Amino acid sequence: MTFLEKLLTASQRNHSLICIGLDPEIERLPAHLRDQPNSILAFNRAIIEATADLVCAYKPNLAFYEALGPAGLIALQETLRFIPSHIPTIGDAKRGDTDNTSRQYARALFDTYGFDAITVHPYLGRDSVQPFLEYQEKGILIVCRTSNPGARDFQDRLVNQGQAHPIPLYEYVARQVLEWNTAGNAGLVVGATYPEELQHIRQIAPDLPILIPGVGAQGGDLASAARYGTDAAGERAIISASRSILYASNGPGFATSAAEVTRSLRDAAQQARHP
Amino acid sequence: MTFLEKLLTASQRNHSLICIGLDPEIERLPAHLRDQPNSILAFNRAIIEATADLVCAYKPNLAFYEALGPAGLIALQETLRFIPSHIPTIGDAKRGDTDNTSRQYARALFDTYGFDAITVHPYLGRDSVQPFLEYQEKGILIVCRTSNPGARDFQDRLVNQGQAHPIPLYEYVARQVLEWNTAGNAGLVVGATYPEELQHIRQIAPDLPILIPGVGAQGGDLASAARYGTDAAGERAIISASRSILYASNGPGFATSAAEVTRSLRDAAQQARHP
16 A cells, blocks of 8 residues: 555544644653653653544654654654554655665665655755655655745745746745656645645645645644645645644643644644535 | 864864765675674774774764664764764764754754764755754754756756846855854855866855765766865865775775775875865
């Protein structure tokens, strides 16, 4: 089963476009967990068990595990074992390098950790993304328009590319990804904080899965993300929230609070999405 | 001591602009090492011991360690301990994400692994690079013009930015990095395979350290890299080679062969550089 098939199945089964970013920060964990030896794993496990019937995907961000050194990556491996096999996993890694190096990153993320999909940087061009795209069962979500203020610095620059009118770099990236997508396993990352750009990109790429971070702590609007990010069938949007779910409360009931927030995000997205 | 001071000191002491990319691939290790439990570490250690008086820096590429899972990152930590403390280490990680995530990557690379410098992606803009730049003693080498064929796909796009003439995106990135460099700890990554672009960027950024990969297996010309990549004093170029050194021979004498190749690269670069 490809990433896209797995995503659509999980999304339909759980009636959900919501993805939880599993980005644990030791300092923000509930006090009763913080000093346990396997605090990260215990935290992730509780979050997963409380929310597995409410999400379309889980998205661990590699940075939060790498910050803890090799032990953090062992916690990541163990976390992935607790995610039910019918829910797709997205490794938010934002890798991208020359082909020989990208091949090693692909090995790490797909073979060693076993993610169903990953996020990738576009800046080095097609041959830097190709080693990832060769994993035809996996999803390759290419960073297009990000949710941060600095996204404007380069992604909004107008580029000349032989057309009558210059277009923003992020749009040019989206159009290139469509050309690269010969195996049907590419997708895009577009932040929820710029709904107009999201709408525009969905028009350009009607069939690609779009990962949409930035809902919650970063202030992106959930209803716009669901309305403009989904395809004509109301699918293929992966709306990701992290801090607003993980740290909804920090007492012993943190997992119940996380599930409540996830449920309300899910329901709001269901209401807003087409058709 | 800042990264730049450490780099200049090591470069002057060893009369060298050469950096060795420590990118071990199990399948390419000498046969007598391949089946040892700590083969990567034994290999790296032998390379380091044979070349520590010939280089200005070592540059482990994270991908090659990550491909081996948590055990690979333990081998990386142990490798870093064998690098003499007066030789700077560059973590070739090409990270870059929204600020909260970049902060975790900075923690991983600077605090957990202790690299003196790292490579960073520009695509997410200033606020994505800022958490790295805040480590004022560390070097932040921002990817500008890469050595691969696909570099053309986006980096050569002409961007409009209110000037009379549009400029290529890579040049715009270089000019933005100059503005971001308030602490004097930024640098650029420019591939050796495009000497004209390297010369152009050196003119724009006369004082920035420039990491120049692509010599050797990727076909970049060493003399051009040394001539066009150095500053007015013949310094601040970090010319990186990996496969051509690491796998110069694969018998028991591999480290001696690696040192010989490094020495000839070093001498050729010394001849070509200004003044």
